[in-house]
Amino acid sequence: xxxxxxxxxxxxxxxxxxxxxxxxxxxxxxxxxxxxxxxxxxxxxxxxxxxxxxxxxxxxxxxxxxxxxxxxxxxxxxxxxxxxxxxxxxxxxxxxxxxxxxxxxxxxxxxxxxxxxxxxxxxxxxxxxxxxxxxxxxxxxxxxxxxxxxxxxxxxxxxxxxxxxxxxxxxxxxxxxxxxxxxxxxxxxxxxxxxxxxxxxxxxxxxxxxxxxxxxxxxxxxxxxxxxxxxxxxxxxxxxxxxxxxxxxxxx
Amino acid sequence: xxxxxxxxxxxxxxxxxxxxxxxxxxxxxxxxxxxxxxxxxxxxxxxxxxxxxxxxxxxxxxxxxxxxxxxxxxxxxxxxxxxxxxxxxxxxxxxxxxxxxxxxxxxxxxxxxxxxxxxxxxxxxxxxxxxxxxxxxxxxxxxxxxxxxxxxxxxxxxxxxxxxxxxxxxxxxxxxxxxxxxxxxxxxxxxxxxxxxxxxxxxxxxxxxxxxxxxxxxxxxxxxxxxxxxxxxxxxxxxxxxxxxxxxxxxxxxxxxxxxxxxxxxxxxxxxxxxxxx
Numbered sequence: 001x002x003x004x005x006x007x008x009x010x011x012x013x014x015x016x017x018x019x020x021x022x023x024x025x026x027x028x029x030x031x032x033x034x035x036x037x038x039x040x041x042x043x044x045x046x047x048x049x050x051x052x053x054x055x056x057x058x059x060x061x062x063x064x065x066x067x068x069x070x071x072x073x074x075x076x077x078x079x080x081x082x083x084x085x086x087x088x089x090x091x092x093x094x095x096x097x098x099x100x101x102x103x104x105x106x107x108x109x110x111x112x113x114x115x116x117x118x119x120x121x122x123x124x125x126x127x128x129x130x131x132x133x134x135x136x137x138x139x140x141x142x143x144x145x146x147x148x149x150x151x152x153x154x155x156x157x158x159x160x161x162x163x164x165x166x167x168x169x170x171x172x173x174x175x176x177x178x179x180x181x182x183x184x185x186x187x188x189x190x191x192x193x194x195x196x197x198x199x200x201x202x203x204x205x206x207x208x209x210x211x212x213x214x215x216x217x218x219x220x221x222x223x224x225x226x227x228x229x230x231x232x233x234x235x236x237x238x239x240x241x242x243x244x245x246x247x248x249x250x251x252x
Numbered sequence: 253x254x255x256x257x258x259x260x261x262x263x264x265x266x267x268x269x270x271x272x273x274x275x276x277x278x279x280x281x282x283x284x285x286x287x288x289x290x291x292x293x294x295x296x297x298x299x300x301x302x303x304x305x306x307x308x309x310x311x312x313x314x315x316x317x318x319x320x321x322x323x324x325x326x327x328x329x330x331x332x333x334x335x336x337x338x339x340x341x342x343x344x345x346x347x348x349x350x351x352x353x354x355x356x357x358x359x360x361x362x363x364x365x366x367x368x369x370x371x372x373x374x375x376x377x378x379x380x381x382x383x384x385x386x387x388x389x390x391x392x393x394x395x396x397x398x399x400x401x402x403x404x405x406x407x408x409x410x411x412x413x414x415x416x417x418x419x420x421x422x423x424x425x426x427x428x429x430x431x432x433x434x435x436x437x438x439x440x441x442x443x444x445x446x447x448x449x450x451x452x453x454x455x456x457x458x459x460x461x462x463x464x465x466x467x468x469x470x471x472x473x474x475x476x477x478x479x480x481x482x483x484x485x486x487x488x489x490x491x492x493x494x495x496x497x498x499x500x501x502x503x504x505x506x507x508x509x510x511x512x513x514x515x516x517x518x519x520x521x522x523x524x525x526x527x528x529x530x
Contacts, residue, residue, distance in 0.1 A: 060277050063489045070432030075353035113340040116324030121351035122373035152376035158399035159375045
C-alpha cells in the first residue's frame with residue numbers, strides 16, 4: 001500500500017472509531033450522521049469495514065435517504081431510543097459540555113450569529129451517547145461558559161435524559177466527559193501537542209491524569225480500509241471531502 | 253386544476269402571511285422565492301420546515317421578511333446564510349429560534365387538529381427560555397410520585413405552505429415522494445401553493461406505487477409549472493444542487509451591494525434569466 005503521510009482527518013476518523021468501539025460505552029448498533037460531519041461518517045464506515053455490525057444512517061442524503069417519513073423520522077427514532085449514537089458540534093462548547101449553535105453575544109447572537117440549533121435540543125437528551133466533535137480547538141470555541149445554551153451538557157435529576165457526551169474530539173486532543181461531575185478529562189494528545197499546549201488553547205478548566213498518552217496512531221489496516229472501501233462509500237454523500245482528503249493523497 | 257403562471261402564484265401570497273418553507277435539501281421553492289422578490293412581497297413571516305436555506309436568505313436580503321421561526325438557516329456546503337446573519341446582527345429581523353423536532357411536532361399537532369403535543373428534550377436549553385409560547389408541564393401519566401416535566405408545544409397552522417414538487421397531475425394532486433415532512437406542512441397549512449417540474453396526465457392517486465408520496469389536491473390551492481424550480485438547489489433524484497452557483501450567491505450576498513448585484517442578474521431580470529442560467 002501507499003506509504004503516504006497520515007492526514008489529520010484520517011487520525012481524527014480513527015480516534016473517533018475507537019471511541020465508537022469503546023467497550024465501556026453503551027452499545028452502538030445504529031448511528032445517525034448529519035450532512036456536515038464527513039469525519040464522523042468516515043469513522044463509522046471504518047467501524048463497519050473493521051467487521052463490526054453498525055447501521056449508519058446519513059440523515060441528509062438527497063438520494064437513497066435512509067428515511068421514508070421525511071426529516072422528522074430521525075427525531076421519532078431518537079424519541080423511541082432507536083438511535084444509539086449521534087455527533088454534535090458547536091460554535092462554542094464549554095467545560096460542562098454545554099453546546100452553543102446559536103451565536104455569541106446577546107440573544108439571539110447579536111455579536112456573531114451561527115446557523116442555529118438544528119435538532120440538538122432533542123438529540124443530546126435522547127441519544128444514549130453523543131460524541132462532540134470540533135476540529136478547531138481554540139479559546140474562542142472551547143470557552144469557560146457558552147454565551148447561549150442550545151443544549152445542556154447535563155440535566156438535573158428528574159429531567160428525562162438517556163445520555164450525555166461520551167467524549168469531545170478536537171484537532172488537538174481527545175477529552176473524555178464525566179457526567180457525574182460535569183467535567184472533561186484529557187484522554188489523549190494528538191501528535192505535536194502537550195498538556196501545556198492544550199491547556200493554552202482551551203478556555204475551560206479540565207482534569208489532567210498523571211499520565212496522558214498520545215492518541216494511538218492509525219494502524220496499517222485502518223489506513224488501508226479508510227483509503228479503500230471507506231473512501232468508496234463516502235464518494236457519493238461527501239464528494240468535496242473525498243476530493244480534499246483522499247484524492248489529493250492518491251495523486252501524490 | 254389548471255396551472256397558473258409563476259408570477260400569479262406569487263401574487264397568491266399576501267404580505268404578512270405566515271409561510272412554511274422547506275430547506276435546500278428538501279423541496280425548496282426557489283423559483284417562487286425569486287418571484288416573491290420580484291412582486292415586492294413585504295412583512296412575510298417564514299417558518300423553516302424545519303430549517304431554512306437559499307430561498308429564505310434571498311427573501312430576507314430583499315426586505316420581504318419581518319419574522320423568521322426556524323431551527324437554523326444555512327447554505328450547507330456554501331456556508332452560513334449571509335443576509336440572515338447580517339439581519340440578525342442588525343436586529344432588523346424578529347427571530348424565533350426552535351429545534352427541528354419541535355417544528356415537526358407543532359405542525360403534526362395542527363395536522364391532527366389538537367391544541368398541543370408534548371416533546372422530550374429542550375429543558376435547560378435557552379431556546380425554551382426564549383419561547384414563552386412553549387410550556388413545561390408534569391407528565392400526567394408518570395408513575396405516582398415520579399417527577400417528569402415535559403415540554404408542551406402549541407399547534408402551529410401556517411397560512412400558506414410553499415414548496416417545489418416533482419410533478420402534479422390534472423386533478424391538482426402533487427407528488428413529493430419521501431419528503432413526508434412537506435406533506436405534514438401541507439396538511440397543517442390553510443393552503444399550499446406549489447411549483448412543479450411538470451404536469452402529468454391522469455390521477456396520481458390511482459397509481460399504488462406513487463400514491464404514498466402524493467399530497468392530495470384537497471390541500472393544494474394552486475399549482476404553477478417551474479422547470480428546474482428548485483435551482484440552484486437540487487430536487488430528489490432529478491437534479492443535483494448547483495454548488496458553484498450557491499457559492500457565488502454566498503460570496504456576493506456577503507455585502508448589501510453584492511446582494512443587489514445578484515438580484516439584478518438572477519432575480520429581477522425575470523424567471524427566464526434564472527432558467528437560462530440553469
